[in-house]
Amino acid sequence: MQTLRLTPEDTAAAAAILRRGGLVGIPTETVYGLGADGLNSEAVAHIFEAKGRPQDNPLILHIPEAGWLDWYCRDIPDSAYALARAYWPGPLTMILRRKPLVPDVVTAGLDTVGMRCPAHPVCRAILRVAQVPVAAPSGNTSGRPSPTTAAHMLEDMDGRIDAVVDGGPCAVGVESTIVDLTETPPRLLRPGGITLEQLEAVLGEVAVDPAVTRLMGAGERPRAPGMKYRHYAPRAPVTVVAGDPQKSAAYIAQHAGAEDGVICFDEFAPLFAERDVEKLGPAADKGEQARHIFDALRAFDHTGVPAIWAQCPDPSGLGLAIANRLNKAAGFHVIQV
Ligand code: AMP
Ligand code: MG
Numbered sequence: 001m002q003t004l005r006l007t008p009e010d011t012a013a014a015a016a017i018l019r020r021g022g023l024v025g026i027p028t029e030t031v032y033g034l035g036a037d038g039l040n041s042e043a044v045a046h047i048f049e050a051k052g053r054p055q056d057n058p059l060i061l062h063i064p065e066a067g068w069l070d071w072y073c074r075d076i077p078d079s080a081y082a083l084a085r086a087y088w089p090g091p092l093t094m095i096l097r098r099k100p101l102v103p104d105v106v107t108a109g110l111d112t113v114g115m116r117c118p119a120h121p122v123c124r125a126i127l128r129v130a131q132v133p134v135a136a137p138s139g140n141t142s143g144r145p146s147p148t149t150a151a152h153m154l155e156d157m158d159g160r161i162d163a164v165v166d167g168g169p170c171a172v173g174v175e176s177t178i179v180d181l182t183e184t185p186p187r188l189l190r191p192g193g194i195t196l197e198q199l200e201a202v203l204g205e206v207a208v209d210p211a212v213t214r215l216m217g218a219g220e221r222p223r224a225p226g227m228k229y230r231h232y233a234p235r236a237p238v239t240v241v242a243g244d245p246q247k248s249a250a251y252i253a254q255h256a257g258a259e260d261g262v263i264c265f266d267e268f269a270p271l272f273a274e275r276d277v278e279k280l281g282p283a284a285d286k287g288e289q290a291r292h293i294f295d296a297l298r299a300f301d302h303t304g305v306p307a308i309w310a311q312c313p314d315p316s317g318l319g320l321a322i323a324n325r326l327n328k329a330a331g332f333h334v335i336q337v
Pocket of ligand 1 (some may be wrong): 057058059060071095107110112113114136137175176178189190223224225226227
């Protein structure tokens with residue numbers, strides 16, 4: 001299959017491919033998504049094939065307006081509308097009870113569905129023209145870092161999907177926050193662009209699923225099935241060093257082998273001048289770190305580094321999402337200094 005390269009002006013072409021059951025790489029503010037018509041089971045099945053995604057890992061449905069929620073969800077709590085008013089369009093996915101119209105293949109047979117209204121103008125335009133909810137996971141091969149540019153998406157998907165729309169680099173850089181509203185209190189399943197603190201401002205108490213901060217044991221089942229899989233992993237093993245940035249940089253400088261790669265805050269790059277370095281962003285700028293985290297992990301796959309060491313921000317604000325992605329890339333191999 002030849003994968004078409006589309007531009008933001010090609011909204012109608014992208015929507016037409018979706019409507020006839022094809023697969024399209026779509027820019028969103030979080031990461032690039034691999035989209036299909038979410039009401040077409042056969043098209044959605046092709047997403048799983050293209051990614052090599054396990055069948056038990058459900059997809060998120062993307063809609064252009066919060067008003068569409070009622071078509072696909074039932075028993076919607078007031079908190080969902082409050083969150084939509086506060087943070088949609090934006091990087092927030094709500095888990096709600098689904099209506100029978102939503103195909104089993106989207107939800108992996110669960111009676112809930114993840115719903116998101118994305119903010120990226122190109123994505124919204126495609127959703128509006130297609131007039132279908134678009135099922136889309138991140139556009140990477142299963143297990144690899146999520147793509148935040150069209151080029152990264154093509155690294156994994158060229159020849160496997162119908163088209164990619166190049167909407168430029170993603171503004172957030174990590175996937176959406178997922179909050180389960182079918183439970184009391186609501187539960188954070190995956191940290192992302194909307195912070196835990198922002199959720200608490202609207203919802204009050206929010207439980208944090210254990211899968212966010214630690215490795216799941218063999219008998220444990222995280223509520224977001226995707227959280228149990230090895231994820232975001234570059235080819236070389238990753239060690240995360242968390243704690244005060246001065247100390248984590250010193251620890252890495254002392255312990256990393258001469259050939260090892262380093263992911264560090266910008267200020268500390270000179271310490272690692274002899275090594276392969278990917279800068280995450282300034283230590284105090286988590287927005288910049290979120291935008292770079294997946295690119296940094298991906299970049300090492302083009303080098304022969306035997307191991308990767310990474311500095312990690314504190315878990316407040318966006319730090320929780322960045323730390324979660326780094327820790328998962330490291331299989332939760334984390335050293336606290
Ligand atoms: P991705 O689109 O690659 O970011 O993956 C979607 C994430 O949403 C995965 O971790 C899924 O397990 C999670 N997810 C999607 N639908 C549901 C649902 N109904 N309940 C819980 N988690 C879900
Ligand atoms: Mg993903």
